[in-house]
Amino acid sequence: MVADLFVALLGLSTPLVSAVAPGLELTCSLNRATQGISISSDGRKFLSQRYSTSDPPQAVELLNDNSTRLYPNVAWNSYNSSNPNSNPRRTFVSIDGARIGPDGRYWLVDGGSQGVNGSSKLVGVNLTTDAVDKLYYLDSIIASSSSIDDVRFNAAGDVAYLSDTAGALLVLNMTTGKNILDNDYLLVGDIFATAWAGLDFSGFETGDSVAVFGSSPVGLLAALCHTPRGIRSILDYEPKGVKRSIDCIGYEAVNADLKHEQNIVINSMVSVTAQGGGIGLIGWFTAPGSSSGTPRGSTMSPTIEFPISDFFDKGLSMRSGAVDVLPSAPGAG
Known part of the structure; x- marks a missing residue:
């Protein structure tokens, strides 16, 4: 072997x-320059062969007698740039990488040719039927001056990681066929990092009990970091109060009657946080003033009533402010 x-x-x-x-x-x-070999689980061997000075790229299966046959068929290996009837969408234009995927398919990366629509693609060949049954066109997710040259897959086989000759790494959702854009990582790059910072702001240590106020995306992700309970159940199960409290609401808090009450959350946090505990404020507490973008901004007061005596007597600490997500999610920048 x-x-x-x-x-x-x-x-x-x-x-x-x-x-x-x-x-x-x-x-x-x-007789032809061979770029790579892929071996299936049952021992079949497939070779990807790039351009020579005169021959187009081709994929072949290496048979037991050491002969080769075009794979998956002649049609896929028939591209001719000089023939206007040659279809770059259904032929190999430039085979730049190939491998057996976790799903058992033989996957070929066709880097295509600049300016030839449909030529850049990821081709999956079913080894049971010896036919192409998965095909992803990549023209829309690559820069006009670059091309795709290799692929790797996650263990489940539903995400493909494609390397770009310009130095980028493209991530393809193989269920939807769409590129996973930066916005899809917002929960990792911003929201989750903010939630994690809330724990840090409160002084959280392993084993601490935590109350999370707010069920926004930030609050829900903060809850994933530590299992919270509502205020009433907190007082039932933690009669001396919780060790840490996190505010994920800010100035826009409302009371049980759904009336705007800016200080209800911060007052509740002081109430349920135990002696020597910590409070983290990641909810927004800046009064913006009214503008075209915040027409009701002036309803937010820059000051609120705060139970300073209870805060002082309990020896509580509090940290607040805008969150710098980069320490928690370096890729977010």
Whole structure:
């Protein structure tokens, strides 16, 4: 198998193979430059062969008698740039990478040709039927001056990671066929990092009980970091109060009657937080003033009533402010 791999990849002659690695046995020789070999779980061997000075790229299966056959068929290996009837969407234009995926398919990366629509694609061949049954066109997710040249998959086989010659890494959702854009990572890059910072602001340590105020995306993700309980159940199960409280609401808090009450959350946090505990404020507490973007901004007072005596007597600490997400999610920048 080692000899097969070595010779198939490089197409070396017998003397050179012996010179490079004595003991290797030449099992076959190839007339075309071969870029890579992929071996299926049942031992089938597939070779990707790029352009030579005169021949188009092709994919072949290496048979047991060391002969090859075009794979998956002649049609897919028939591209001719000089023939206007040659269809770049259904032929290999430039095979730049290939491998067996976790789903058992033989996947080929066709980097295509700049300016040739539909030529850049990811092609999946079903090894049971020897037919293309998965096809993703990539023109819309790559820069006009670059191309795709390789692929890897996650363990489930539903996400493909494609390397770009410009240095980018593109992520393809193979269920929807769409590129996973930066916005899809918002929960990781911003919202989750903000929720995590709320725990840090409160002084959280492993084993601490925590109350999270607010069921916004930030509050829900803060809850994933630590299982919270509502105020009433907190007082039932934690009669001396919780160790940490996190505000994920801010100035826009409302009371049980759904009336705007700016200080209800921060007062409740002081009430339920135990002696020596900590409070983290990541809800927004800046009074914006009225503008075209915040027409009711003036209803937010820049000051609120605060139970300073209880806060002082309990020896509580509090940290607040806008969150810098980069320490928690470096890729967000």
